[in-house]
Amino acid sequence: MKRRTLLSAAGAAVAGAALLRPEDAFAATYSGYAMAYFTESPTMAAANYGLHLAVSGDGLNWTPLNQNNPVVTPTLGSKGLRDPFILRKQTGGFVVLATDLNGTDWNYQSQYIHVWDSADLRTFSGYRLLKVHSLATHAWAPEAYWDAGRGQYAVVYSAVTGGHNVLMVNYTSDFVTASSPQTFFDPGYDAIDGDFVSVNGVNYMYFKNNTNSTLLGTRSSSLNPGSFSIYTSGVGPGRGVEAPQIVKSNTANTWYMWGDTWSPNGRFFCWQTADVASGSWSLLNDRAYTQPLNSKHPGITPITSSELSALTAKWGAPAWNRVKSYNFPDRYIRHADSVGRIDPYPFDPYQDQLWTLVPGLADSAGVSFRSVNYPDRYLRHYNYALQLAAGDGTAAFRADATFYRTAGFADSSWTSFRSYNYPDRYLRHYNYVLRIDPITSSSPATDKQDATFRIGY
Incomplete structure (x- = not known):
């Protein structure tokens, strides 16, 4: 019909x-x-x-x-x-x-x-x-x-x-x-x-x-x-x-x-x-x-x-976003047991994939990922691995939780996220777990795809 x-x-x-x-x-x-x-x-x-x-x-x-x-x-x-x-x-x-x-x-x-x-x-x-x-x-x-x-x-x-x-x-x-x-x-x-x-x-x-x-x-x-x-x-x-x-x-x-x-x-x-x-x-x-x-x-x-x-x-549009992986586009960034990772849609708790992209905690020109279902917690890197953690008020936490949006390495219409305090490192997934690693224009294509995401709903 x-x-x-x-x-x-x-x-x-x-x-x-x-x-x-x-x-x-x-x-x-x-x-x-x-x-x-x-x-x-x-x-x-x-x-x-x-x-x-x-x-x-x-x-x-x-x-x-x-x-x-x-x-x-x-x-x-x-x-x-x-x-x-x-x-x-x-x-x-x-x-x-x-x-x-x-x-x-x-x-x-x-x-x-x-x-x-x-x-x-x-x-x-x-x-x-x-x-x-x-x-x-x-x-x-x-x-x-x-x-x-x-x-x-x-x-x-x-x-x-x-x-x-x-x-x-x-x-x-x-x-x-x-x-x-x-x-x-x-x-x-x-x-x-x-x-x-x-x-x-x-x-x-x-x-x-x-x-x-x-x-x-x-x-x-x-x-x-x-x-x-x-x-x-x-x-x-x-x-x-x-x-x-x-x-x-x-x-x-x-x-x-x-x-x-x-x-x-x-x-x-x-x-x-x-x-x-x-x-x-x-x-x-x-x-x-x-x-x-x-x-x-x-x-x-x-x-x-x-x-x-x-x-x-x-x-009105949602107050939250979902973030899709470029090379595993059936997977979205989520937290699970306080670990940042990408998992196939759909899953429960479905709220684990919802993020409020707020001005960067260390620099408002950047962005920080605040959890929707744990709104006092943010994605931050620790020993280069991404985890969900509550802010402790320190400059180190704010820096670890701040990223800059850049044109996607694998597709410029998508997005890559550069670390605020490790500017040669970008958010990427590895074995479906999120971390920050050095990525450059000469990096292998797989690494560049791992570091590319789409911000949507």
Whole structure:
């Protein structure tokens, strides 16, 4: 049900056969993206089933809003949501849809989905439950698109019929009442998480094959139930993946497809292609993207520069940062047992990777890493090894805890950190443990990569 596709003039001319959305006509004006999600972490310490938002300028690196807290929380049904989705409506503004499920009780059977209206994603109104069926089953991962031929919105979701999940559809003009459900797509096995885009008049839907946790592409020249046929083999990162989300770059002829691993131990993966019709996707290196902290099951929509600015002004960027390793980009700087190191995301306590980058304790032109969950403690070097320690008021501590940001040795768009009191030494990881070592332009490439990091969220 995605709403972030560019249609060619030829595609736009096929009334009723393509997903016609307001953003298609104004795609040139978009310069950013908004993402809806909920949160979980490996031990479920971060579990929160309210609506979270993040924004991005490039569609790859994301800034959580509202300190990664929910911007609105359901108060009806299960009083929790999963799988949020944002649609820009034909009449302006947005509608937000989500699964009615608070947590992970997969036996919970709700015939409803959560719905909010929003003029700008800064305020939310008209909160309600929309009944989509009367079956003894759930309504998972709802998404929607405008069906120009019918003059209505289609709401597509997963429900069990015939012994397995299929994709069902209801039609609505207002997201207050909906038509009776129909089977939209049934491959003969468990299928969930449908996601739609249109390119040159052809409609594409990617979904999760729930029997092997891969993503499959289908296509159709119409939007009619039963008209989509599979045209790709399974896409996956070598582990189970779900929740496909396809979004087009605002600046290039590139499409990105996001996927979320299904467990709380999971994380996002991202693929790209220049040709959706080919069904061929290349998995991006983790270096290219950063998901919002603890985010699950994203719903992504393009937004304008003014909408991006307004959202950031309303909800605010985090007061903390995460710092990613260049050559192990699935790992982030963290403290563990007071030792500075890099570890694979995600992990708990997730707060161990959160840092307030404050003016350097020894020189305000530099920076010091103050722990978010131990705010009286800083990363400092001792015998060249990095440790988390409480300030003792000495000049030596302040000096050991101060670094200067410089252009990254391995990539000048990233960052390297030079020690204040050992200016020939830089922060680097070695066997995943942080230390300071001499690094120069003639150092081995591996050393320079070890000393390069990305400051983000």
